[in-house]
Amino acid sequence: MVSIQEAFNIIRNQDPQLKTEFRNLDDCLGFNLAEAVKAPFDMPSFDNSAMDGYALCGNYSEYTVTGEVAAGDIDQVRLKDGEAVRIFTGARVPAETTAVIMQEKVKRENDRIVIEGEIRPGQCIRRQGEEFKKGDPVFEEGFSINPAAIGLLGSLGIARVRVFKQPVVHLIATGNELIEPGTPKKAGHIYESNSHALSAACEQFGFSCASRVQIEDDLEKIRSGIAEALKTCDVLILSGGISVGDYDYVKQALEENGVQEQFYKVFQKPGKPLYFGRRENSFVFALPGNPASSLSCFYMYVLPFLQLSSGSNNAGLPKIQIPALRDIENKGDRPCFLKARIKNNSVEISGGQSSSMIRSMALSNALAYIDAGTLIKKGEAVTCYLIS
Structure with a gap:
C-alpha cells in the first residue's frame, strides 16, 4: 500500500510515449x-485605428477632412498639418497621424470637423508590435x-x-450483476453505470474512449478482454473486480497479461483498492467498483495521467483553499476525499458520503481533502479539488 503522495509521484514519474500530428486550426x-x-x-503588423473616427494630424480644435481610410485599404494615405481623414476600426492609420478621435466626439459640417473632446497624442491607435x-x-x-x-x-x-495526439483509452467494466441501462432488470441485477460515468468524465476534460465493454466475473473472459484492449490502447481503465473477493479476478488477469504493478492500494478513503500498472507503453488503472470511489479515483489519479499522456502542462484538477461553511471532522485513520459543494466562497460537505452513493457526487462540484484524525473548524481553509 502507498500513500496518496506516493501514488501521485509514481504516476507523475511515468514516461508515456508521446506521439504528435498536425491538425487544422478548426480541429485542434x-x-x-x-x-x-x-x-x-x-502583431499588429501596422499601426491601426482602435475605433471608428478620424485620424488627425496636429493638435487643433478644427480640421479639414481630405479623405477616408477603410479597413483593408492598402493605399498609403498622406496627411498634412491640420488635416484629417475618416477612418474605421482596424484601418491603417496614415504615418503622419497624431491621434485618432472617436466619431462621437466630433461634429462634422461638409469637409470640416470640430473636435469636442480632448486630443492626446497616440490615443486610439494600436501600435505595430504592441502585442x-x-x-x-x-x-x-x-x-x-x-x-x-x-x-x-x-x-x-x-x-x-x-x-x-490524445491517448487511446479503452474502458472495461466487470461484474456478473451488471446489465446495460434500458434492458429488463431482474432480482440481483444492477444497471452498469461506471463505464458511462467514466467515459463522460473523460469527455469532460477533452478525452474520448475508443471502446467501452462489459465483461462477466470470469477469469478467462477478463484475461482475454484485457489482452485484446492492450493491443491498441495507450490507457486501459477497468472498473470493479480489483478488491479481494472470491470473484475479483482483475489483478490476476493483469499479471497473466504481463502488466507490471506500479502500485496497488492507496491509503485513502474512498478508493483504497486502486491499482496502477504498465506493460511497455500501455498503462492500466483498475478502479474500485463502487460508483463514487470509481469517479473519485478517476479525478485524482487517472485524469493527471491522461493529461501527462497528451503532452499537457496541466497536472490534475484545479486545487484551491476555501473556508469551511461548518465544522468538518475526519475521525478515521485514513485521509479522505469527500464529495463537497462550493458556493458563496465557502465549502460544505455533501450528504451521502458512502462510496456506493453517486447522487451526492452528481450534486457536488469539488472533492474536499481532509487528513486522518483532523477537525477543521468553521471558517478554516479546506483543500478542495474542483471537479466542475
Whole structure:
C-alpha cells in the first residue's frame, strides 16, 4: 500500500510515449501544442485605428477632412498639418497621424470637423508590435489550445499546428450483476453505470474512449478482454473486480497479461483498492467498483495521467483553499476525499458520503481533502479539488 503522495509521484514519474500530428486550426481545440509557437510577424503588423473616427494630424480644435481610410485599404494615405481623414476600426492609420478621435466626439459640417473632446497624442491607435514583436514567444510547448488561442493562431496566419495526439483509452467494466441501462432488470441485477460515468468524465476534460465493454466475473473472459484492449490502447481503465473477493479476478488477469504493478492500494478513503500498472507503453488503472470511489479515483489519479499522456502542462484538477461553511471532522485513520459543494466562497460537505452513493457526487462540484484524525473548524481553509 502507498500513500496518496506516493501514488501521485509514481504516476507523475511515468514516461508515456508521446506521439504528435498536425491538425487544422478548426480541429485542434483541446489538444496540446507539441512545439512552441513564435510570432511570424509583428502583431499588429501596422499601426491601426482602435475605433471608428478620424485620424488627425496636429493638435487643433478644427480640421479639414481630405479623405477616408477603410479597413483593408492598402493605399498609403498622406496627411498634412491640420488635416484629417475618416477612418474605421482596424484601418491603417496614415504615418503622419497624431491621434485618432472617436466619431462621437466630433461634429462634422461638409469637409470640416470640430473636435469636442480632448486630443492626446497616440490615443486610439494600436501600435505595430504592441502585442508581439516578430519572433516573440506566443505559446509554449504543452499549451492547451482554447478558443481564444485558435483565434490568435488564425490572426497570425497559422492554419495548421503540431500537437500531441490524445491517448487511446479503452474502458472495461466487470461484474456478473451488471446489465446495460434500458434492458429488463431482474432480482440481483444492477444497471452498469461506471463505464458511462467514466467515459463522460473523460469527455469532460477533452478525452474520448475508443471502446467501452462489459465483461462477466470470469477469469478467462477478463484475461482475454484485457489482452485484446492492450493491443491498441495507450490507457486501459477497468472498473470493479480489483478488491479481494472470491470473484475479483482483475489483478490476476493483469499479471497473466504481463502488466507490471506500479502500485496497488492507496491509503485513502474512498478508493483504497486502486491499482496502477504498465506493460511497455500501455498503462492500466483498475478502479474500485463502487460508483463514487470509481469517479473519485478517476479525478485524482487517472485524469493527471491522461493529461501527462497528451503532452499537457496541466497536472490534475484545479486545487484551491476555501473556508469551511461548518465544522468538518475526519475521525478515521485514513485521509479522505469527500464529495463537497462550493458556493458563496465557502465549502460544505455533501450528504451521502458512502462510496456506493453517486447522487451526492452528481450534486457536488469539488472533492474536499481532509487528513486522518483532523477537525477543521468553521471558517478554516479546506483543500478542495474542483471537479466542475
